[in-house]
Amino acid sequence: xxxxxxxxxxxxxxxxxxxxxxxxxxxxxxxxxxxxxxxxxxxxxxxxxxxxxxxxxxxxxxxxxxxxxxxxxxxxxxxxxxxxxxxxxxxxxxxxxxxxxxxxxxxxxxxxxxxxxxxxxxxxxxxxxxxxxxxxxxxxxxxxxxxxxxxxx
Amino acid sequence: xxxxxxxxxxxxxxxxxxxxxxxxxxxxxxxxxxxxxxxxxxxxxxxxxxxxxxxxxxxxxxxxxxxxxxxxxxxxxxxxxxxxxxxxxxxxxxxxxxxxxxxxxxxxxxxxxxxxxxxxxxxxxxxxxxxxxxxxxxxxxxxxxxxxxxxxx
DNA sequence: GTTTGAGTTAGAGTATACTCTAAGTATTAT
DNA sequence: ATAATACTTAGAGTATACTCTAACTCAAAC
Numbered sequence: 326x327x328x329x330x331x332x333x334x335x336x337x338x339x340x341x342x343x344x345x346x347x348x349x350x351x352x353x354x355x356x357x358x359x360x361x362x363x364x365x366x367x368x369x370x371x372x373x374x375x376x377x378x379x380x381x382x383x384x385x386x387x388x389x390x391x392x393x394x395x396x397x398x399x400x401x402x403x404x405x406x407x408x409x410x411x412x413x414x415x416x417x418x419x420x421x422x423x424x425x426x427x428x429x430x431x432x433x434x435x436x437x438x439x440x441x442x443x444x445x446x447x448x449x450x451x452x453x454x455x456x457x458x459x460x461x462x463x464x465x466x467x468x469x470x471x472x473x474x475x476x477x478x
Numbered sequence: 479x480x481x482x483x484x485x486x487x488x489x490x491x492x493x494x495x496x497x498x499x500x501x502x503x504x505x506x507x508x509x510x511x512x513x514x515x516x517x518x519x520x521x522x523x524x525x526x527x528x529x530x531x532x533x534x535x536x537x538x539x540x541x542x543x544x545x546x547x548x549x550x551x552x553x554x555x556x557x558x559x560x561x562x563x564x565x566x567x568x569x570x571x572x573x574x575x576x577x578x579x580x581x582x583x584x585x586x587x588x589x590x591x592x593x594x595x596x597x598x599x600x601x602x603x604x605x606x607x608x609x610x611x612x613x614x615x616x617x618x619x620x621x622x623x624x625x626x627x628x629x630x631x
Numbered sequence: 632g633t634t635t636g637a638g639t640t641a642g643a644g645t646a647t648a649c650t651c652t653a654a655g656t657a658t659t660a661t
Numbered sequence: 662a663t664a665a666t667a668c669t670t671a672g673a674g675t676a677t678a679c680t681c682t683a684a685c686t687c688a689a690a691c
Contacts, residue, residue: 331637341638342680349640350678361687363638372608376588383581387678401600401623408592415585418578425575428536432568435529439561447554455525470554484667494668495650503648514657516668540648 327357327365337374344374351391352377354398383418430458437462446470480510480518490527497527504544505530507551536571583611590615599623 334341347353348364355373357365366374380390393410396403434455441451441462450468454460487494500506501517508526510518519527533543546563549556587608594604594615603621607613 329638340680343678345639346679361638362640363687376584376608379581379584383578383585401595404592404596404599404601408589408596411585411588411592415582415589418582418585422575422578422582425536425571425578428532429568429571429575431529431532432536432564432571435564436561436568439557439564442554443557443561446557448557455529482668493650496648498669499649514668515670516657 327359327367328371330364330366333366333371333374336371337378339374339378347377347387350387352387352394354394380414383414384421385414427458431455434458434460480512480520481524483517483519486519486524486527489524490531492527492531500530500540503540505540505547507547533567536567537574538567580611584608587611587613 328336330341330344333339333344337344339347344353348356353370353374356370357367359365377390377394380393381387385393393407396407396410434453438451438453438455441464442448445451445464445466445468447468447470450465450470451462452465453462481489483494483497486492486497490497492500497506501509506523506527509523510520512518530543530547533546534540538546546560549560549563587606591604591606591608594617595601598604598617598619598621600621600623603618603623604615605618606615
């Protein structure tokens with residue numbers, strides 16, 4: 326039993342607007358139509374939409390995805406080209422993750438910094454170097470604004 | 479010695495257009511001007527721009543960053559609010575990394591699948607389940623299109 | 632049989648983040 | 662002194678990816 330566009334919207338989390346837009350942009354040339362001209366999605370189609378979502382979410386533009394879809398429709402002659410696209414995208418995602426981990430370290434530092442600042446009652450009392458993400462955070466107690474007497478000690 | 483907008487563009491990789499746009503959008507209320515009305519960036523300013531870049535790159539919209547900047551300009555009274563923003567953003571990045579790792583697994587699977595397909599000469603010979611990212615990939619040799627006699631065996 | 636709900640298209644509108652142009656001012660090099 | 666270069670602003674233009682509207686068709690429920 327094929328799925329209607331509304332059912333696919335539910336399953337994928339994409340709006341029907343988005344699904345039609347993707348179709349218009351040539352991202353879903355494989356989707357069939359019934360006698361009344363309505364789209365009929367198969368389970369295979371859903372898998373392909375998941376792949377589109379993966380490529381999109383990892384930073385590939387719709388125009389690039391379109392090129393990939395065109396290659397896929399050409400069949401086995403484009404196997405190597407498609408392999409290379411996936412190799413490249415995999416590498417891109419690896420780099421993205423590395424970069425995200427750097428940003429995470431920076432945000433970790435900021436959390437520690439602002440925890441110390443909240444503790445001291447002011448930013449001026451806290452020093453440290455955010456460029457070395459796990460650098461020590463030093464509180465100058467002479468600058469402490471004992472806003473809230475902190476528990477312990 | 480303060481930096482001109484062009485020097486900051488070089489250092490940060492942001493264009494002068496983008497820097498002025500960010501300034502206009504209220505993301506850099508801390509940047510000073512000289513007698514001629516030109517922007518003068520300090521090293522501290524550069525650090526803050528790096529932070530903006532970090533928040534932006536981890537998915538925060540300029541309008542949200544603007545709110546954070548406004549809080550930062552209000553000083554110590556907003557320490558806790560800012561701490562919470564960083565806690566939240568850190569969590570968001572952790573989730574992003576987890577999601578990216580799932581996408582990476584899917585792409586890994588696709589690479590293995592297309593390597594097998596290239597080897598067999600056609601997609602039809604290859605089966606597997608991409609939803610279980612490291613599922614075994616099986617080649618049906620009876621469907622092999624010996625396009626290029628592959629080395630070995 | 633007619634209302635309701637979901638689908639269809641073409642095309643307009645929106646959001647976000649730039650990116651550039653034009654007209655002008657200031658600084659530096661020759 | 663003048664030419665080149667880098668800055669200033671306001672505001673227009675662009676890219677990407679949706680998101681919605683209007684007018685219409687079709688199928689099922691009452």
